[in-house]
Amino acid sequence: MRGPETNILINLLHILDITLPIHMVDYTVMDAHDKQLLMKVAEIVEDNQRRLTLIEELLRSSKTTATAEAQDKEAKRAAKQLAIDALSASDRELFDALRHWRRAVAGESGRSPMTVCHDQALLDIVAQRPKDEIGLRAVNGNLATKFGPQLLSIIKRHPDVEGGQSW
Numbered sequence: 001m002r003g004p005e006t007n008i009l010i011n012l013l014h015i016l017d018i019t020l021p022i023h024m025v026d027y028t029v030m031d032a033h034d035k036q037l038l039m040k041v042a043e044i045v046e047d048n049q050r051r052l053t054l055i056e057e058l059l060r061s062s063k064t065t066a067t068a069e070a071q072d073k074e075a076k077r078a079a080k081q082l083a084i085d086a087l088s089a090s091d092r093e094l095f096d097a098l099r100h101w102r103r104a105v106a107g108e109s110g111r112s113p114m115t116v117c118h119d120q121a122l123l124d125i126v127a128q129r130p131k132d133e134i135g136l137r138a139v140n141g142n143l144a145t146k147f148g149p150q151l152l153s154i155i156k157r158h159p160d161v162e163g164g165q166s167w
Contacts, residue, residue, distance in 0.1 A: 080119055090158065091127075095126050098122040098154060101154055125140065129155055131155075136151060
């Protein structure tokens with residue numbers, strides 16, 4: 001005669017691939033201590049299976065999130081590159097000059113160029129081509145405050161030939 005405990009234990013033993021001593025094979029022949037011990041093992045295994053299931057779900061979720069974040073980052077990188085590739089020749093010259101300036105500023109302070117400013121800030125400056133500090137402040141107030149005269153000097157050396165803007 002098998003009770004629900006016996007079926008649980010049989011399934012558990014099957015999952016764990018455990019062979020029991022002969023006197024424990026039949027649940028009805030076990031003494032109370034053996035039954036308690038097996039039930040405790042069954043509880044622990046079931047609890048661990050629930051934990052493993054949760055861990056697997058978390059791992060699947062984090063992989064999905066990581067993949068989505070990587071795809072988003074790659075899409076932003078591709079969009080930025082498209083914007084750079086779409087620049088006119090004179091805009092590209094200014095952009096490259098601004099990048100060169102950024103690299104020099106970063107090198108002087110031992111920092112990464114991206115800590116000075118991002119490409120998007122440089123693209124915004126190229127698109128607006130501010131003529132004075134007020135215009136530069138409208139494009140990027142932080143850069144205007146820190147590097148206004150330097151940036152305006154670079155912009156003046158690279159007039160917008162295609163757009164007809166001159167100094």
